[in-house]
Amino acid sequence: MHTRYLRRVTLTLSRPRRAFNIILATGLVHDFAPKHHTRAIPILDRVLSQDPDNVACLLASGYVSQAAGQWSNAQQRFDRAAELTNGDDDLHLEASEEAGWCLVHLKKFAEAEQRLRGVLDVVKDMEERDEQKARLSWRVGRCLWDAERS
Numbered sequence: 001m002h003t004r005y006l007r008r009v010t011l012t013l014s015r016p017r018r019a020f021n022i023i024l025a026t027g028l029v030h031d032f033a034p035k036h037h038t039r040a041i042p043i044l045d046r047v048l049s050q051d052p053d054n055v056a057c058l059l060a061s062g063y064v065s066q067a068a069g070q071w072s073n074a075q076q077r078f079d080r081a082a083e084l085t086n087g088d089d090d091l092h093l094e095a096s097e098e099a100g101w102c103l104v105h106l107k108k109f110a111e112a113e114q115r116l117r118g119v120l121d122v123v124k125d126m127e128e129r130d131e132q133k134a135r136l137s138w139r140v141g142r143c144l145w146d147a148e149r150s
Helices: 002-030 037-050 055-067 071-084 090-105 109-123 130-149
Strands: none
Touching (some): 002 037, 037 055, 055 071, 055 090, 071 090, 090 130, 109 130
């Protein structure tokens, strides 16, 4: 009876544990980045091994890869997160913008400009998005600047 009870409790606690790990890992990624990234990586890897389509962890993993200068890996993570989200929700816009930014660093300027302008076109008429609009405009400008110099 004791073993059966432990199995049942373990199964019921796996979801809250995974939810806790998702919150912990995403918090570690954004809290004083990149200071806590080394602590977040194994948690992200564990969650993504169990749930490879977890959008929050894909985004967090992408940010960790960006901070490490691993632009190709980051772009793959952001692209996957964008695929899994709807075209007009905030997570999709965030993932698409970051994937476009990775493309700038990968020197794929035409594709990067297209991605960044696509996100900018979606948010340009949205209210209370001034910071995102400014960041996107700067990133498009940086993309054009880098393309001109290469």
